[in-house]
Amino acid sequence: MIFQCGDLERALRTPELMPDARAHAERCEHCRTQLYLWAEISRVAPELHQDWESDRLWPRIQASLMAEPVKARSRFSPFLRLTLAAAATIALAVVLLYPRHTMPPADELLTDAALSQVQQAEAAYAASIANLAAVAGPELQKSPSPLSAAYREKLTMLDSAIAALKTTAAQNPYNAYLRSELASLYGEKKRTLEEWMKDAKRN
Amino acid sequence: MVGASQLALMGRLPTADYQSEAELLAACRRREIGAFEQLYRTHGARLKSIAYHTAGNRQDAEDAVQETFLKAYRAIDGFTGASAIGTWLCRICINACYDLVRKRQLETDRTQPEGPRISPQPQQALRAQLDQALGRIDARRRMVFLLFAVEGMKHSEIAAILEIPEGTSKAWLFEAKRELQRLLTETRS
Numbered sequence: 001m002i003f004q005c006g007d008l009e010r011a012l013r014t015p016e017l018m019p020d021a022r023a024h025a026e027r028c029e030h031c032r033t034q035l036y037l038w039a040e041i042s043r044v045a046p047e048l049h050q051d052w053e054s055d056r057l058w059p060r061i062q063a064s065l066m067a068e069p070v071k072a073r074s075r076f077s078p079f080l081r082l083t084l085a086a087a088a089t090i091a092l093a094v095v096l097l098y099p100r101h102t103m104p105p106a107d108e109l110l111t112d113a114a115l116s117q118v119q120q121a122e123a124a125y126a127a128s129i130a131n132l133a134a135v136a137g138p139e140l141q142k143s144p145s146p147l148s149a150a151y152r153e154k155l156t157m158l159d160s161a162i163a164a165l166k167t168t169a170a171q172n173p174y175n176a177y178l179r180s181e182l183a184s185l186y187g188e189k190k191r192t193l194e195e196w197m198k199d200a201k202r203n
Numbered sequence: 204m205v206g207a208s209q210l211a212l213m214g215r216l217p218t219a220d221y222q223s224e225a226e227l228l229a230a231c232r233r234r235e236i237g238a239f240e241q242l243y244r245t246h247g248a249r250l251k252s253i254a255y256h257t258a259g260n261r262q263d264a265e266d267a268v269q270e271t272f273l274k275a276y277r278a279i280d281g282f283t284g285a286s287a288i289g290t291w292l293c294r295i296c297i298n299a300c301y302d303l304v305r306k307r308q309l310e311t312d313r314t315q316p317e318g319p320r321i322s323p324q325p326q327q328a329l330r331a332q333l334d335q336a337l338g339r340i341d342a343r344r345r346m347v348f349l350l351f352a353v354e355g356m357k358h359s360e361i362a363a364i365l366e367i368p369e370g371t372s373k374a375w376l377f378e379a380k381r382e383l384q385r386l387l388t389e390t391r392s
Contacts, residue, residue, distance in 0.1 A: 013377065033391075037384045044330050045352035048337070050255040050264075051248055057265050058243055061272045065236055068276060 005031055012038060084157055091161040092168070118179050125186055132193050140196060151196045158189045224288060231279045231288075239272060246289045249354055250296045256337070256349050257300035258307075267303050271296040286363045293364045297346065329387070336386040344379035351376050 003011075003024040008031050011021035025032040133155075140148055140155075162185050169178040221227035221241055230238035250271060254264035274295050275282075282291055337345055346365065350356045351372070358376075362369040 009381075012381070033388065034384060037387050038380065040329055041333060041380055041383050041387070042352060044333055045348070046355065047330050048256070048334055048349075048353045050252040050261075052251075052261060054251065054261075054265055057251075057268065058240065058247070060265075061243060061269050062236060062240070064269060064273050065239060065276050068273070 008034055084160055087157050088160045088164055092164045115174060118176075122179070122183065122186075125183070129186055129190050129193070132190060136193050136197050136200075139200060143200070147199060148196070151192065151199075154192055155189065158185060158192065161185055162189065225284075228279075228282070228284060228288060231275075234276065234279075239276060242275070242288060242292065243272065246292050249289075250292060252354060253293065253349060254296055254300050256353070257297065257346075258303055259338075263303055263307065264300075267296060267299045270299040270303070274299065287360075290360055290363045293350075293360075294366075297364065332387055332390050333383065336383050336390070339386060340379055340382045344375045344382065347372050347375040348379035348383070352380075 003017075003020040005024075005028060007017065007024075008021060011017035021031065021035060025035050140152060162182065165178065165182050165185060169175065169182055172178055221230055221238060227238055227241060231242070247268065250268050251264055254267040254271075255261060258264050258267055271292060275292060278295075282288070337348065340348075343365075347361055350361045350364065351358065356364075358369045358372045361367075361372045365372070367375075
């Protein structure tokens, strides 16, 4: 092959042509320089790696990581998390929107005395359900059966809905509708726990 | 905010060694600071160098590396493990650098509309000439050159970081070298 300056580009891409390119470069100063630079770029490049002492960088990073709020690690699958989020959103939307259309406030608002009674009863009811949950809970958490898993999921959803409703009720303490909804959710939780205990005894 | 006493305490925290990447990833997902420290010890130097060449100075490079770890800490649950953690960190770092460069560019445009960032003072040594030439070539080709020729990464890793085919990585490396060769020839003549 008669190698010419115009072949250099092709030679750089094709290692088989390099011997011809080198032979040509012995007679051609331009190509000699080009080949020299091509090789030097690869040789010198690693020297461009930059490293310097930065003793304060890791402590800075560490401080910024520790200042980050630690997200609660979810024990549930993404699908279940989505379902729970959707259920909580729907529950909240129902609670927030429904009373505006249906509730005649004058009739259904509680007086101070009635509110105090309701709150006491509600606290006692919640405490009794918490006791029930404490009795059933350890066994329920341990049980590997799919039925128990379904009960656990339902209870988690109920707890989530109760928490959301309690927050709303705290902002509207005199709203009797919210109180009755809360009571019905507590009732549902109680029934669920009782059902599971019955099933557990049967099996 | 973390106070001085907490910072002092942090300095004494023992560092854990995670034997496998899976173990390390699991610890990162538990938000164990020691796991992130191991990532820093393993990949920090390379990230700093990449950030330096992209951002242009050490202070910005360190800021970009800090931002990299913060983003990784926040996003670790979304990391599927499809690539190596180091590859993922590199990708975050490069994006953090580009964000920083854009921000700095805006600041420069506001404060110094005319001043060039890099001193035009001529450099004679080939290393310095190459360093300067590198700043003048296309950003994507520069990044491939940086990762391959400077940081010693493989084309398969570069392809994963930049989300390009391996063949493109090879082609861009060749084009980067040709462009650098042209610029160095100009400088020397």
